[in-house]
Amino acid sequence: MPGEASGIFLKEDKVGPVELATISFGQRFEVTPIQMAKMVATIANKGEEVNPRLVKAIIDSETNEKTDIPVEDGEQVISKDTAEKVFDMMTSVVEEGTGKNAQVAGYTIGGKTGTSEDGVNTNKYVTSFVGIGGKDEPDIAIIIILYNPVGEGGHQGGAVAAPIASQILGEVLPYITQKSINENELVEMPELTGLSIKEAKEILTNVELDFEIDGESADGIIQDQLPKKGIKVSKGTKVILYTKEE
Numbered sequence: 001m002p003g004e005a006s007g008i009f010l011k012e013d014k015v016g017p018v019e020l021a022t023i024s025f026g027q028r029f030e031v032t033p034i035q036m037a038k039m040v041a042t043i044a045n046k047g048e049e050v051n052p053r054l055v056k057a058i059i060d061s062e063t064n065e066k067t068d069i070p071v072e073d074g075e076q077v078i079s080k081d082t083a084e085k086v087f088d089m090m091t092s093v094v095e096e097g098t099g100k101n102a103q104v105a106g107y108t109i110g111g112k113t114g115t116s117e118d119g120v121n122t123n124k125y126v127t128s129f130v131g132i133g134g135k136d137e138p139d140i141a142i143i144i145i146l147y148n149p150v151g152e153g154g155h156q157g158g159a160v161a162a163p164i165a166s167q168i169l170g171e172v173l174p175y176i177t178q179k180s181i182n183e184n185e186l187v188e189m190p191e192l193t194g195l196s197i198k199e200a201k202e203i204l205t206n207v208e209l210d211f212e213i214d215g216e217s218a219d220g221i222i223q224d225q226l227p228k229k230g231i232k233v234s235k236g237t238k239v240i241l242y243t244k245e246e
Contacts, residue, residue, distance in 0.1 A: 001054065007031040026114065036130050037143045043090070044110075044138035047083035049074030087138075090131070098158035102131055102165045105212075105226050106237035107173050109133040111165065113157030124148045129161035133169050139176050142169060170227045191229040192222050192241065200241060208235040213243055220244050 008030040010019055022028045031039075034052060041050040051072040058067045078086075090110030093099040098113045111131025118124040127146045132138040144161040153160040187207045192200045197213065200222055204211050220243035227233055 001034060001052065004034060005032055007035055026116065033143050033145055037141045040090075040110075040112075040130050040132050040143075041141040042077060043083045043086050044132040044141065045073070045083075046080045047076055047078035049077045087132075094131070094162075098156075099129065099131070099162050101158055101162035102129060102169070103226075103240070104133065104166055104170045104173060105240045106233060107133050107135055107169070108138075109166075109169065110138070111162070113162055115155060115157045118148060125155040127155050127157045127161050129157050129165045131165055131169075133173060134176075135173070140169070140172060144168075166226065167228075171231060174227060174231045174233050185234050186232045187235055189225075189227050189229050189231045189233060189239070192225045192239075193229075195222050196220075197222070197241065197243065204239060209233070209237055209239055211239040211241055213241050 010023070010028060015023070019028055038050060038052055041052075042048065044050075051074055053069055053071060055069050057069060059065070060067075087110050090112060091108060093113070094102050094109045094111050099109075099111045102109050102111050109131055110133065111129055114126075114128035114130070116126045116128075118126050125148060127149050128144060130141075130143040132141045134140065142165055144164045146161055146164075149155050149160050151160065153163075187209065189209075190203050190207065192203065195203075197219060200211065222241050223244045224242040226240045226242075227237070
């Protein structure tokens with residue numbers, strides 16, 4: 001991209017056993033956020049390189065003529081088999097690993113959390129989550145980066161970056177997927193926070209939505225929900241209800 005910095009990576013003939021091991025967990029090289037997003041998009045694209053664009057379309061201000069700028073696919077840089085295996089690993093990270101907080105009800109999310117030191121002995125960190133998600137096939141790539149987070153959540157990627165990805169994806173994915181779904185099969189998420197599980201269950205049943213409880217009590221008060229109020233989702237979507245003891 002114009003103005004983008006180059007990545008810093010070892011030449012292949014300089015990679016020995018030690019370098020190969022450290023590269024595998026994210027050390028000895030540097031990449032830009034756009035390069036990282038491009039990498040996971042390529043994995044989602046079955047190993048065929050995806051070239052990002054800054055401009056989606058150009059519209060002539062006088063004639064209103066619209067010229068779309070297509071997404072250009074590149075070469076097959078990862079084998080399809082390897083890409084599918086890595087994608088499966090990424091989904092397991094979100095389903096049962098450090099990226100659990102990136103889950104979005106009704107969608108398949110794959111990702112990887114990151115926590116890196118910002119310099120030597122600075123006690124500062126760069127926290128991140130990079131992921132891909134969609135209904136049946138990945139539709140979007142996302143990267144969240146927080147520089148030196150100091151809140152109660154600490155500085156681990158799974159604790160502070162993944163929840164942000166979940167919130168963004170929870171609002172973006174329904175918008176993307178609803179375009180291919182019959183309007184009659186969509187329902188608008190109701191407001192459930194502050195209600196009891198019994199009250200929420202009755203509301204969700206009436207609009208043909210499923211749910212699961214994530215919290216301290218199956219009989220508590222709902223503190224939060226995914227997807228959020230007002231988002232259109234397909235019937236049968238599983239809503240996550242976060243509860244707390246009364």
